[in-house]
Amino acid sequence: MPKQHHESQPQSQTDTTSVDDIQTDDYRSELPGILGSIDMGISRLESILLATGVLLMAINTISNVIGRFVFQSSIFFSEELNRVLVILITFAGISYAARHGRHIRMSAIYDAMPSSARKPLMIGITLVTAVFMLGLAWYSTQYIMTLYGRGRVLPSLQIPVWLIYVWAPVGFFMTGLQYILTAIKNMLEKDIYLSTNVLEGYDDDEIEV
Amino acid sequence: MAVAIFSTMIVLLLFGFPMMIPLIIGAFIGFYTLFGGLGQLETMVQQMMAGIRPASLIAVPMFIFAADIMTRGQSAGRLIDMVMSFVGHLRGGLAISTAAACTMFGAVSGSTQATVVAVGSPLRPRMLKAGYNDSFVLALIVNSSDIAFLIPPSIGMIIYGVVSNTSISELFIAGVGPGLLILLLFSIYSWIYAVRNKVPTEEKVPWGQRLTAMRKALWPLGFPVIIIGGIYGGIFSPTEAAAACVLYAVFLEMVVFRELDLRGLYNTAKSTGLITAVVFILIAAGAAFSWVISFAQIPHQILSGIGIDQMGQIGVLVVISIAFFIGCMFVDPIVVILILVPIFAPVVENVGLDPVLVGTIITLQVAIGSATPPFGCDIFTAIAVFKRPYIEVVRGTPPFIVILLGVSAALIFFPQIALFLRDLAFR
Amino acid sequence: ETWRYAFEEALDEVQGVFAQKFKEEVEANSDHTVQLFPYGTLGESADIMEQAQSGILQFVDQSPGFTGSLIPEAQVFFVPYLLPQDEEDLFEFFRTSVAVNEMFPELYADQGLELLTMFPEGEVCMTTKEPVTSPEDLNEVKFRVMTNPLLVESYQAFGATPTPLPWGEVYGGLQTNIIQGQENPMFFIESTKMYEVTDYITCAGHNNFTTAVMANKDFFDGLPDEDQLMIESAIDVAFEHILEYQQGLHEESIEKIKEAKPEMTINILSEEERQPFKDAAATVEEAFIEMTGESGKEILDQMKEDLNQVTN
Numbered sequence: 018m019p020k021q022h023h024e025s026q027p028q029s030q031t032d033t034t035s036v037d038d039i040q041t042d043d044y045r046s047e048l049p050g051i052l053g054s055i056d057m058g059i060s061r062l063e064s065i066l067l068a069t070g071v072l073l074m075a076i077n078t079i080s081n082v083i084g085r086f087v088f089q090s091s092i093f094f095s096e097e098l099n100r101v102l103v104i105l106i107t108f109a110g111i112s113y114a115a116r117h118g119r120h121i122r123m124s125a126i127y128d129a130m131p132s133s134a135r136k137p138l139m140i141g142i143t144l145v146t147a148v149f150m151l152g153l154a155w156y157s158t159q160y161i162m163t164l165y166g167r168g169r170v171l172p173s174l175q176i177p178v179w180l181i182y183v184w185a186p187v188g189f190f191m192t193g194l195q196y197i198l199t200a201i202k203n204m205l206e207k208d209i210y211l212s213t214n215v216l217e218g219y220d221d222d223e224i225e226v
Numbered sequence: 227m228a229v230a231i232f233s234t235m236i237v238l239l240l241f242g243f244p245m246m247i248p249l250i251i252g253a254f255i256g257f258y259t260l261f262g263g264l265g266q267l268e269t270m271v272q273q274m275m276a277g278i279r280p281a282s283l284i285a286v287p288m289f290i291f292a293a294d295i296m297t298r299g300q301s302a303g304r305l306i307d308m309v310m311s312f313v314g315h316l317r318g319g320l321a322i323s324t325a326a327a328c329t330m331f332g333a334v335s336g337s338t339q340a341t342v343v344a345v346g347s348p349l350r351p352r353m354l355k356a357g358y359n360d361s362f363v364l365a366l367i368v369n370s371s372d373i374a375f376l377i378p379p380s381i382g383m384i385i386y387g388v389v390s391n392t393s394i395s396e397l398f399i400a401g402v403g404p405g406l407l408i409l410l411l412f413s414i415y416s417w418i419y420a421v422r423n424k425v426p427t428e429e430k431v432p433w434g435q436r437l438t439a440m441r442k443a444l445w446p447l448g449f450p451v452i453i454i455g456g457i458y459g460g461i462f463s464p465t466e467a468a469a470a471c472v473l474y475a476v477f478l479e480m481v482v483f484r485e486l487d488l489r490g491l492y493n494t495a496k497s498t499g500l501i502t503a504v505v506f507i508l509i510a511a512g513a514a515f516s517w518v519i520s521f522a523q524i525p526h527q528i529l530s531g532i533g534i535d536q537m538g539q540i541g542v543l544v545v546i547s548i549a550f551f552i553g554c555m556f557v558d559p560i561v562v563i564l565i566l567v568p569i570f571a572p573v574v575e576n577v578g579l580d581p582v583l584v585g586t587i588i589t590l591q592v593a594i595g596s597a598t599p600p601f602g603c604d605i606f607t608a609i610a611v612f613k614r615p616y617i618e619v620v621r622g623t624p625p626f627i628v629i630l631l632g633v634s635a636a637l638i639f640f641p642q643i644a645l646f647l648r649d650l651a652f653r
Numbered sequence: 654e655t656w657r658y659a660f661e662e663a664l665d666e667v668q669g670v671f672a673q674k675f676k677e678e679v680e681a682n683s684d685h686t687v688q689l690f691p692y693g694t695l696g697e698s699a700d701i702m703e704q705a706q707s708g709i710l711q712f713v714d715q716s717p718g719f720t721g722s723l724i725p726e727a728q729v730f731f732v733p734y735l736l737p738q739d740e741e742d743l744f745e746f747f748r749t750s751v752a753v754n755e756m757f758p759e760l761y762a763d764q765g766l767e768l769l770t771m772f773p774e775g776e777v778c779m780t781t782k783e784p785v786t787s788p789e790d791l792n793e794v795k796f797r798v799m800t801n802p803l804l805v806e807s808y809q810a811f812g813a814t815p816t817p818l819p820w821g822e823v824y825g826g827l828q829t830n831i832i833q834g835q836e837n838p839m840f841f842i843e844s845t846k847m848y849e850v851t852d853y854i855t856c857a858g859h860n861n862f863t864t865a866v867m868a869n870k871d872f873f874d875g876l877p878d879e880d881q882l883m884i885e886s887a888i889d890v891a892f893e894h895i896l897e898y899q900q901g902l903h904e905e906s907i908e909k910i911k912e913a914k915p916e917m918t919i920n921i922l923s924e925e926e927r928q929p930f931k932d933a934a935a936t937v938e939e940a941f942i943e944m945t946g947e948s949g950k951e952i953l954d955q956m957k958e959d960l961n962q963v964t965n
């Protein structure tokens with residue numbers, strides 16, 4: 018588990034829990050003043066969207082079974098609603114994952130390098146990642162506008178298709194922003210950061226054997 | 227172009243870029259080269275969105291959610307206590323039970339990623355506690371989950387059956403033999419591993435205590451009943467079974483065991499969402515990359531150069547195995563089947579190969595590819611869920627891959643492994 | 654030049670056969686080459702449609718049932734018992750229809766598409782677990798339909814419980830009995846092995862699956878006249894080829910199914926048996942007009958007139 022920078026104690030580990038709790042309250046924005054408050058607000062919003070997205074998905078899917086089995090009538094928009102939720106969860110989540118340094122990477126060679134080489138490499142990695150995230154934010158906006166022009170609708174919900182993608186550019190943009198902030202953080206500080214809040218390195222005593 | 231793309235991706239991957247970046251840049255280079263600039267990047271976005279569209283993907287977050295609730299609460303522990311009371315005194319007993327559980331769960335749920343999470347998350351801590359090494363545990367979970375591709379219902383086989391016009395029922399039956407053979411070999415390897423690494427055994431549990439353990443597991447035993455009974459009883463699809471498990475897990479942990487409060491449920495949902503996002507963005511990027519490979523007809527180019535038309539049956543099967551193995555290392559298995567099967571179809575017919583055998587071999591390669599570096603969706607899932615470094619997740623893989631490749635070779639030379647049951651049922 | 658052509662089915666299914674013929678014609682009569690992309694290789698139906706609209710693909714085959722989310726009027730092909738049930742009449746209808754050959758091209762043009770042709774793919778039949786001879790037999794049957802409002806409406810009118818299920822889950826769903834029926838043209842029932850998991854095939858003549866081939870409009874308009882003519886004549890050749898190919902395809906598929914599964918019961922409903930289905934379907938026409946308004950009604954009326962021309 019990546020170390021949370023702002024905690025003096027390593028996070029407590031309950032050995033049966035495979036999945037960690039990220040306490041939103043632990044997230045401290047690195048941005049000054051009002052920007053920091055906005056950033057923390059966005060982080061909070063992302064976590065709310067993640068949780069409610071998953072809960073709604075479960076309720077939606079189960080309701081469809083009950084409807085079909087008990088009331089002999091399927092919910093026709095069930096599948097489409099799940100599509101909306103998957104996109105919401107994915108794009109709220111990638112930015113949230115970027116904040117908490119949780120994106121998957123293969124760090125074998127990276128880890129073997131001396132820290133003098135790791136630092137510039139990490140800055141390079143975060144900047145390149147940011148460029149592509151911001152690029153995708155731009156092109157997903159373009160894509161949404163194209164869809165808007167064509168006017169295709171979802172067959173069951175009969176709402177315009179572009180509506181279900183609106184979270185994509187926002188998610189890409191926020192992710193790109195997180196990686197830029199991480200690059201800046203790495204330029205300013207001595208340590209190496211995976212995200213603005215998370216120092217590099219996996220915690221090897223995750224599980225008490 | 228293909229060479230440039232693949233080498234760039236590998237380099238970026240090795241240098242520690244977030245894994246979505248090699249896939250995104252791979253796709254980007256493709257779009258840039260194919261369309262001479264940035265003009266068609268909207269289609270790249272389109273394909274990323276298409277990648278996370280399949281309705282069956284919903285099973286992944288739902289099973290993650292259910293498994294997480296079970297593991298935080300008492301359900302998972304009680305189930306495992308019961309299993310341990312029966313197998314704890316046997317060498318490698320827990321490992322073999324894990325492999326069997328992955329196979330069974332994967333077979334029914336139809337999702338290997340869901341299996342990694344649902345079976346892996348409760349069992350991994352217990353295996354570590356029992357003295358197994360983490361890289362063995364991770365590799366065992368990931369590879370056993372992939373046996374599910376071969377055991378019906380298998381979405382890979384359905385797609386193959388439709389594309390190649392082959393009986394799906396026959397494919398389903400043909401997959402069972404190799405699937406069970408792999409499980410057997412994994413079990414033997416687990417036993418050897420336990421013996422060689424002197425994994426301690428527990429004392430044999432008397433029947434009285436076993437009954438107590440079973441009684442304690444009575445409520446959680448509802449999970450297999452819901453999944454197996456619900457799916458085979460025609461009440462719900464595998465995806466819906468996942469959501470039903472969520473409901474049942476919430477009921478058990480919030481009402482029966484009172485382990486989980488609303489706050490806990492909310493936090494569990496949030497971490498489920500996070501893992502889902504981390505895995506799905508890779509599936510999205512992978513889809514854009516697959517599109518480029520398909521659009522540029524790269525497989526056609528590569529395969530037209532190797533003279534497959536002059537080969538005999540064995541040669542054709544070897545080439546097919548290698549092509550699918552490599553394809554699935556980089557690209558989503560379903561897309562690989564859709565692209566490659568039509569290319570091979572005329573050759574398969576010319577040399578008179580049994581399409582059911584070919585389908586079984588292809589499905590096996592798909593299973594191997596999903597558990598194989600560099601880009602295997604089950605590896606992503608394991609990293610995201612267990613939070614272990616990439617290298618640790620794949621370190622224990624080689625013995626499993628050797629077994630899987632061994633079974634591939636065995637299938638090529640002894641087709642009866644797959645066709646025996648089929649012939650018994652259909653011929 | 655290399656042109657790219659994507660469609661919704663496998664290479665050896667009807668859309669694929671059409672595409673192969675088109676490719677053959679184009680390559681024989683010009684220096685252009687055509688690359689074919691079957692189902693799933695560049696995405697699903699909606700994806701290849703968008704790619705054709707943005708000019709990445711030059712040609713695309715999409716069935717009006719899917720196009721309905723883009724061009725609502727295209728759903729007219731889902732109004733039950735609208736198309737003639739007789740094969741000769743049907744073919745003549747597609748050759749001469751004013752709605753198909755003049756009105757639809759304008760609607761497609763608004764979406765940046767040159768509608769090259771529409772053609773039938775075969776009579777849609779139901780595959781079920783229990784025999785179906787009247788709407789009563791569909792009572793409480795969970796029937797898988799594509800997520801299309803008019804199809805849902807139709808099967809509701811027929812008395813079934815329309816159930817949406819992703820295509821990938823249909824085979825398994827029939828096997829485990831989540832659903833007890835689905836509908837498709839006979840060749841598709843054969844090639845997708847739906848008969849393995851059902852016991853009865855019922856043809857009620859309520860519909861003939863229709864599909865459409867389009868080109869990106871900017872691409873097409875930008876071609877020199879001789880290329881446009883060459884494409885149009887290649888489409889004509891492929892169109893006649895596919896009609897010929899289809900004569901007997903239905904029966905051939907039935908034979909293949911019978912051979913693979915002799916106990917399969919195949920039921921062609923009689924005129925009297927079809928009547929209650931026809932009566933039930935009247936509400937679907939109203940639903941279509943309600944959904945598409947004046948322009949939909951115009952198309953519907955024109956189609957009826959075209960049909961009159963053919964059958965009288």
Ligand code: NA
Pocket residue numbers: 332333334336374375376377378379380381
């Ligand atoms: Na399976």
Ligand code: NA
Pocket residue numbers: 554555556594595596597598599600601602603
């Ligand atoms: Na792989």
